[in-house]
Amino acid sequence: MAENLERLTEAGVIVDEKKLSDAERKVLQELEPDEVDMLVRMRKKLDDAIAEAGGGAAGFRSPEFQPSPNVIV
């Protein structure tokens, strides 16, 4: 749905829609409502965490040192 891109952009999940390829845009347009909802919720938690750390609303910044975040199986 075209409104997926609007919702994701408004929530800050998509920072710059122009950088999406046509194929990527199609994937995101076809997201189901619960997928969009989850992405929006996670973005809000990220924004809250950044604000708490005093980083403002500029979005995720690459830190100087960032190990791969994965916990392993």
Added chain:
Amino acid sequence: MSELSQSRRLRTKLRLAEPRLAEVARKFWSQPRLAAAYPDFLFLVHSMIRTSVPLMREAAEVARGLAPSDPAGAPLAAYYERHAREELGHDEWVLDDLAVLGIGREEVLARRPSTEVAALVGAHYYWVRHVHPVALLGYLAVLEGNPPDAAELDEVRRRTGLPDAAFRTLKLHAHLDEQHRDDLWDEIDRLPLTPATAGLLAVAAFHTIEQVSLGLEEILVRHRG
């Protein structure tokens, strides 16, 4: 316009969700009390890794049961059975790492795992049993899709001053998960996914990102000065 492969489609979605976990991980690995928090991190890892083989075997059994009517059933069963064999004993590795830090296996096994892990693993038992076993691939996509970097682990070891042997499991997975990741993407690309199963795969992956983030945040709060 060329279509993306199924694994590329999933990775497109994951790229939007991963900043949530990346920020928590950044905070975790750069915290001043990392040496004190690292055993709790290994406990979190153990809480999850102890379920890997049982969960994959469960998923394989459910997938086998679907096989007569669902073309994804047989390949999923084969993948989960193979990967369960590959993961055998990895929970013992983490116990060994914790023992290096003076935390014995009885203490680890007696400690109650977090509700974040219960909600993560429990959700996947739910999806596997009651929705579709493809969900577990979403879990694996997050946990194996971005392997630890060996050089970064060395930096963590240096900063914490903890013994090298306490990082054995992570270092082994830095190597093993590169192949596991590639195998996973290949498996996802071969599967006859429907829009419903592709969506479930993504939801499971997003849930994994959120629950792992919550697990790390819980450790951060516990060690906050």
